[in-house]
Amino acid sequence: MAQKKRKPRTKKSPRMDIRTVAAHAKVSIATVSRTINHISTVDPVLAKRVWKVIEELNYFPNTQARALVSGRSHILGLIVSEITNPFFPELIQRFEECAVDRGYEILITSTNYDPKRMISCVRRMIERKVDGVAVMTFGIEEPLLDQLSSQHIPLVYVDSRPRQSPARTLNVDYRHGIWQGVQHLAVLGHRKIAFLSGPLTLHTAQLRYHAFVDSLREIGIAPNPAWLIEGDHTLEGGMSGTEKLLKLADVPTAILCSNDMTAIGVMHAVLDAGLRIPEDISVIGFDDVHIAQFTYPPLTTIRMSCRDLAQGAITILCSGLESSSISPNVHDLVISTELIVRRTTGVPRDTLRDLKPLLPASPIPMHMLSTKK
Amino acid sequence: MAQKKRKPRTKKSPRMDIRTVAAHAKVSIATVSRTINHISTVDPVLAKRVWKVIEELNYFPNTQARALVSGRSHILGLIVSEITNPFFPELIQRFEECAVDRGYEILITSTNYDPKRMISCVRRMIERKVDGVAVMTFGIEEPLLDQLSSQHIPLVYVDSRPRQSPARTLNVDYRHGIWQGVQHLAVLGHRKIAFLSGPLTLHTAQLRYHAFVDSLREIGIAPNPAWLIEGDHTLEGGMSGTEKLLKLADVPTAILCSNDMTAIGVMHAVLDAGLRIPEDISVIGFDDVHIAQFTYPPLTTIRMSCRDLAQGAITILCSGLESSSISPNVHDLVISTELIVRRTTGVPRDTLRDLKPLLPASPIPMHMLSTKK
DNA sequence: CTGTTAGCGCCTTCAG
DNA sequence: CTGAAGGCGCTAACAG
Numbered sequence: 001m002a003q004k005k006r007k008p009r010t011k012k013s014p015r016m017d018i019r020t021v022a023a024h025a026k027v028s029i030a031t032v033s034r035t036i037n038h039i040s041t042v043d044p045v046l047a048k049r050v051w052k053v054i055e056e057l058n059y060f061p062n063t064q065a066r067a068l069v070s071g072r073s074h075i076l077g078l079i080v081s082e083i084t085n086p087f088f089p090e091l092i093q094r095f096e097e098c099a100v101d102r103g104y105e106i107l108i109t110s111t112n113y114d115p116k117r118m119i120s121c122v123r124r125m126i127e128r129k130v131d132g133v134a135v136m137t138f139g140i141e142e143p144l145l146d147q148l149s150s151q152h153i154p155l156v157y158v159d160s161r162p163r164q165s166p167a168r169t170l171n172v173d174y175r176h177g178i179w180q181g182v183q184h185l186a187v188l189g190h191r192k193i194a195f196l197s198g199p200l201t202l203h204t205a206q207l208r209y210h211a212f213v214d215s216l217r218e219i220g221i222a223p224n225p226a227w228l229i230e231g232d233h234t235l236e237g238g239m240s241g242t243e244k245l246l247k248l249a250d251v252p253t254a255i256l257c258s259n260d261m262t263a264i265g266v267m268h269a270v271l272d273a274g275l276r277i278p279e280d281i282s283v284i285g286f287d288d289v290h291i292a293q294f295t296y297p298p299l300t301t302i303r304m305s306c307r308d309l310a311q312g313a314i315t316i317l318c319s320g321l322e323s324s325s326i327s328p329n330v331h332d333l334v335i336s337t338e339l340i341v342r343r344t345t346g347v348p349r350d351t352l353r354d355l356k357p358l359l360p361a362s363p364i365p366m367h368m369l370s371t372k373k
Numbered sequence: 374m375a376q377k378k379r380k381p382r383t384k385k386s387p388r389m390d391i392r393t394v395a396a397h398a399k400v401s402i403a404t405v406s407r408t409i410n411h412i413s414t415v416d417p418v419l420a421k422r423v424w425k426v427i428e429e430l431n432y433f434p435n436t437q438a439r440a441l442v443s444g445r446s447h448i449l450g451l452i453v454s455e456i457t458n459p460f461f462p463e464l465i466q467r468f469e470e471c472a473v474d475r476g477y478e479i480l481i482t483s484t485n486y487d488p489k490r491m492i493s494c495v496r497r498m499i500e501r502k503v504d505g506v507a508v509m510t511f512g513i514e515e516p517l518l519d520q521l522s523s524q525h526i527p528l529v530y531v532d533s534r535p536r537q538s539p540a541r542t543l544n545v546d547y548r549h550g551i552w553q554g555v556q557h558l559a560v561l562g563h564r565k566i567a568f569l570s571g572p573l574t575l576h577t578a579q580l581r582y583h584a585f586v587d588s589l590r591e592i593g594i595a596p597n598p599a600w601l602i603e604g605d606h607t608l609e610g611g612m613s614g615t616e617k618l619l620k621l622a623d624v625p626t627a628i629l630c631s632n633d634m635t636a637i638g639v640m641h642a643v644l645d646a647g648l649r650i651p652e653d654i655s656v657i658g659f660d661d662v663h664i665a666q667f668t669y670p671p672l673t674t675i676r677m678s679c680r681d682l683a684q685g686a687i688t689i690l691c692s693g694l695e696s697s698s699i700s701p702n703v704h705d706l707v708i709s710t711e712l713i714v715r716r717t718t719g720v721p722r723d724t725l726r727d728l729k730p731l732l733p734a735s736p737i738p739m740h741m742l743s744t745k746k
Numbered sequence: 747c748t749g750t751t752a753g754c755g756c757c758t759t760c761a762g
Numbered sequence: 763c764t765g766a767a768g769g770c771g772c773t774a775a776c777a778g
Binding site for chain 4: 027028029030031041042046067068069070071177178281
């Protein structure tokens, strides 16, 4: 006796699933499934009927079930240090945009610089069966690698490469960015340029540091050790670094910073000292965080394209997943940088004296910007 | 012939599932399931054995499968206007914390003020079968309500109540917050206080506006219409509003703003005009966004507790889901506000003249703050 | 207290 | 080109 395969289903319960759709459209569930997945071998007539029913019934496929059977969750994980760090929001936004465009959802987790939470982040990723994860933390923990790779989850480091890892990496073109900053300052007439670096234990901070020194040498200036200060990528670090600088017998006329938070700290310290920006001291940041445009004056800074960063990460992550033959060897991508001139950079006073009086003090008109190369 | 129930499974494929664990621990899968779910009727000895195997095998339960069968995804949705809006990051962070504490994951989506994207946000929520969604957008769209409620998904509006909706709401105690701001200014000696409101089409902006007017009346000051300006909660709105104010014959000595972005705009405009903060004009913001502490000078503002906001939203959302008898009638929660005194408020110049010369000009010591009530 | 069994909603061979 | 059937990994009744 061929009992119904399925339980009678408490009757009266108009559960909305693929079966309901199939029944209404008078086709099998397989056809509905194929239609939803845009499989081209479906008779257009049937497909149309199915779509119509889906519309009418207001049916939404259950992602959980799809994930369960297909083995692909269509979720991309994102591990950041701290959401409130001004560095992250725009990056997250871009990430979301790119992911959604490709049909993925993103799972954001933050470590809050706490190793315990990092463990938990990784666990959450694995439990939700993410298809890949992008790591954007500052102090990297290693358990990550092992755990995730043991689950065969693709991994990509965004702007934070650990020593040597099997994971792929996004490479930001720090050299060019810093070079542009130095050139900009040089063109304005600055010769006494200080650099407030990040913590030199960070690989990416080192890259910026070396880029600065090299760029300086390129224009024939020997770096003055007293003007090379190690900061910590925080506002406080920027302030204390600046205080050291201002105590010097020979005070620089411009300060280039390893990130924007440092630059904001520099601005506070400079203003606290009763000096003006950019008349007395020019300041340049790095990152172009969202709030850089809201400082007073708005901060001149070097932007790295968040869109490229996010897109790159997602491309790398997806390239392994999707069978599309494109992008075979996108192992390491390079992200470009760009100088954003706002109002914290101007002609140094000493220079002003020697120039024709009709030269505008600040801001500098666009045509004065260096674009040579 | 009792063929094995399950396919031989391509052999060699050590798939990590609950069955593998059961086999290794020499118990049934049901016992493993119960152990994982901390069901107290499991023999401690078996439980221990199971946990040990789980550890050894490095097993993680598949959330997708659990969700599928249990009908609860343990995902909470979050719809915001725009992640990069300084208003959101901290809120999101708190949200994540609270959610994770309760064993939920959060799905963040942003509308970017685009109705089309809003539709897509809602669809994503439904497809991922979220257990509830918190809405924190500025310009609310209505399709939301219908779609989500037709799927029986609990909904809560955070600081943005639409007209009349069946959904629950979080109520911020704007009255008290604004009152504290006005009191603070009054105690410092300000009498000429302007208010730069948000767009009065927004319910929450109206609340703040009326709270201001009432607070002023309470201290015996009749609101001067010329000092009541409608802004739009943006930096630009803050600037242009301030410019109007500064053109007046009678310029106010303090400006209270409906949100922090407006306040930052005010600061720019004031400084651009060559005036000093707080010596010439005091400024107070509202929200205490993360960057308020980074402005120059750091912004005095009225904070609404993000933790309370997030916790409240999650409590409301979960209260219907969890069978725990607690929190029966947490329909509408009220979120408290708090004045955060930084350095944009001080004694007005006019007052200074009349006071004893030993009164500090700025900042104001804490004991001078009004705490009466 | 433990094990057996029937699905959760969907995708995917495999026959027709 | 379509339909029937067997799981994906897990939970939730039921029996023992």
